[in-house]
Amino acid sequence: MYSYMKRDSRLSSVLHALLHMAEHDGPMTSETLGQCLGANPVVVRRTMGLLREAGLVSAERGHSGGWRISADLKTVSLRQLHAALGEPAIFAIGNRNETPECLVEQAVNAALDKAFLEAEALLLDRFADVTLADLAADFARRHAERRATRD
Amino acid sequence: MYSYMKRDSRLSSVLHALLHMAEHDGPMTSETLGQCLGANPVVVRRTMGLLREAGLVSAERGHSGGWRISADLKTVSLRQLHAALGEPAIFAIGNRNETPECLVEQAVNAALDKAFLEAEALLLDRFADVTLADLAADFARRHAERRATRD
DNA sequence: CTTCATGTAACTATACATGTTACGATTCAG
């Protein structure tokens, strides 16, 4: 019943959900989104709730309720979504002791931190460069390509 | 009794241990290294064992036994150590589904993968640029600096 | 032979995203 769970996939999940919602008229329920993502509806509510708190989506309860995007696709970057999710840890590797007295360990930490900070800065810059509108356009391109291949 | 454990700190640990060994005459026991690192001796043996399999250190049993470096500090890079540890996952974030049929998710994965691969390449390049000798030199610099501050 | 030290197996502890169940709150169809 449980699939391999090794990494935080919430950014991937919300991106998929948001693009799905962008292509869809009217609100989408957690149940429907959960089926698209292969995820539990409660997990969808939990995760989308973070985007709601960030003002990126809104939710309506009751009949014909569900989730809606409440922001311009062109203004929402992956970095904003990462921030909305609480800026989860990016790396699975880190220092053993963050504030060591030992000079050897300080030298080790300095070298590792430098590399990690550079990589993190690059990643967040790339995230800042990509908007939901970009992803929607890429999806449209792939869609057209598939149609062309079929003909 | 348990400290916060959220990330793989083995690279940090082996670097600390190796530099300690480099400054030390004769072999060092897992017990001693464990005290330096604030780690369990069995964990030290487990982790150093991976370096032994990579030919970077050797171990001797019995009286006055322990761990020795069996490689030139100038030739061992952080990247080699990362490889010796089995190339553990670098990122704590990833895609939900690595091979989706859905075109939306394919567009999402492509964007995320591109950013992650760039960041990973940068990190591994930085790792390849730093050798144990570099870290030892940085330690020596810090050591001299502390002495100067004390005077 | 006794002691020291590695080599390993087996089990436990921890953190955290995710899965699951349950129930309350709200909205709307009829």
Next chain:
DNA sequence: CTGAATCGTAACATGTATAGTTACATGAAG
């Protein structure tokens, strides 16, 4: 007004990998 639909949230279970711990076998030095 009643009941179904849907979000909001608490509470608990699950899976995974590193790290901690215990136990014992193996081998080397004195």
